[in-house]
Amino acid sequence: MVWAVLRRTLVMAVTVFAASVVVFAACSALPGDTATVLLGERADPASVAALRHEIGTDRPLAVQYADWATGMLGGDFGTSVVTRRPVWPQIADRLQVTASLVVTGMALAVLLAVPLGVLASRRRIGPLVSVFGQLGMAVPVFVAGILLSYVFAVRLRVLPAGGYAPLGDPYQWVRHMALPALSLGLVQGAVLVRYVRGEVLEVMEKEYIRTALATGRTWWGALWHHGLRNAVVPVLTVIGVQFVVLLSGAVIVEAVFTLPGVGQMLLRAVEGRDLLLVQGVVMILIALVLVINYLVDLLCLAVDPRLRRPA
């Protein structure tokens, strides 16, 4: 167990380092720098050069990278040249919104997918659930968002068409989060349903289930006591992967419902060439994805003792 955990931790650290190099290189390679975009069409070249010198983008790339990376090691993501504010608090502000969205979206998806997936493995309602699954897979997140917004905000006027209320006001938070989370949850849920159904079908064919049924368990009883725990490991892995998909879906949902999340901030930062902010956001997102996968790995280790043996 200890070795397995250690190995996964080391892999994560190396990945973060490699990612930082790639992110920095990609941002530096972008045509058009902060100074040009910030000062705009009327600026004279001397001003642009002076600004470049002030923010240090005229230094060698290796120096800039070292500066940025060592700062991050100490938890300092730098200060945005455009907003004149430190990068980390800006990201933290927005992360609250995106995290709310992704977590509630995923929760809805799981709440929807697990019962439906189990039901779908029963012959009678299976086809009905499959239709939902197919529909959900076919409909892009933004279409779901636009439809929900049109029905509930424009036509029925029962929920806001957009905007965000902080967690401090739970009632408003739920109202503003309902449609965005539902857009994500419905689409993600549809994807998950198929996996849950597949896993349940496979597990219920196993010998130990046959034995359980032979000892007089009902189908549901066998599933509950013996099947689910085995079916859950692959589903957990898929949920881990889907979290990443959900993050990118969140960028779109944020635009449709004008949520001030990380995704929208990232788009604007790229547009304004606020490179330190771009790099900071991307690093945080990468770290998040890695941490989620890491946690899923650990969770799988906890659920399934067979995985703890060295490969």
Added chain:
Amino acid sequence: MRSAAPRLAALAAVAGLLLTACSQSAADQGRGDPGTLLVGGEVEPQTLDLTVTSNASIPSMLLGNVYETLVDRDQKGTVTPGLASSWDIDRDRRRYVFHLRQGVRFGNGDPFTARDVVFSFDRVRAAASRHPFKQQFAAVSDVKARDDHTVEVDLKRPSNLWLLNLSGPVGVILNQRAVGSLADRPVGTGPFTFGRWDRGNQIVLARNDAYWGAKTQFKTVTFRFYNDPNALGNAMLAGELDLITNVPAPQSLPQFRDGGRFRITTGHTNGEVVLGFNDARPALRDRRVRQAITQAIDRAALLKTVWAGYGTLIGSMVPPTDPWYEDLSKRVPYDPAASRRLLDAAGYGGGLKLRFRVPNRPYATQAAQFVADQLGRIGVRVQMEQVEFPGRWLDEVFTKGDYDMTVIMHSEPLDIVQYGNPSYYWHYDNPKVQRELAAADAGTPAEEVAGMREVARTIADDAASCWLWLMPSIQVSARNVTGVPPNVVTGGYDLSSIRKS
């Protein structure tokens, strides 16, 4: 397990009912209140410091509302008094004496005096200044306070444009104690004070109860930000907004026509959509080629196709809100036969190949496709490429001049002066235009208007660019909102004439 499903369903139903219970939701709060105005359509800036970036959305919200200038321009473009109640110009037009309004205070309580004007102007023209519009102060040689309420400005050469530009972002009067927080807490003398900024969401202005002029009916004005045109439209339809100041595309207008709930207001902006030529290329330095291209494009049809017919055909770099405007849209008319003859005469009858690098903005890409198609008919082969805007476009097209043709909206007021600047990205170098611009800038008001009219005609005849159309201002307001200013003149969205019942 068997009974869990119905129970869950019931729970979900109850939760749903609770969520949607009060249909007069918080989203609607403020819509019925005549003391608040909810505005959509502005783009969220990343900073509120309009002295470090030329981002047009900052002055749009702050200029005239939070910040004021010595002189203003009204909806017709005429110069009117602002923080200066009057001004004198001496005979050689090089010395301006401004008489300032008395009893004016900044939003933070500080009195407004001549020292603030000197401070603000010196801040623009300082040697170390990186003000994006520093060039507009190039003519100024000295600024001094004669007394608390009189400012004297000396110019190196007479300049009418300098005075006109004072009504724009370069002329805002800053508070000395507040310049440290320009990025997130602007302070000015205007009818509103800055309230708060919920980043990613909205900016709230509050009424300045100590304002020297007519007080506004609105206790607060909220600018809400939408990155998605659809979301903006939905918010208006859902009753969460009083006003959209800037409808992103006219194609979305039909949804606001039904039921008499909304009013649509159209007007002019300063945004000339320019098909720009790179005169550093020998083919495009030839006037006949530029003219051939201009005559090959049916601009009336283009406007109908691309912008649903909204907007104005201009034919030169002058919007109707400039004092020297005249209709030049038919001066170089659509005439494909003449176009082919010109191309032949210039020696490109056998074909001409052009790199058309277009910013990835809907108006530009759609217009470019139309242009490429029409140029194909006179035998010009156009290689079109979309370029990310602003970053890549500014770097490669604008700064490095790596293009033959491009399309971009020039939204800055009075930007016709760029035709006198050979190092601008068009590389348009015509001594006649440069002379005419200088003469108009130095002349009396009558000479100025006549001179600028000359400039506008000269660049039109020379096909310096092809002016596709002037971007319209399209606004949608709720029925109970009146007095929206139809035109964009200085770059500020002036809230003072708006009423809500």
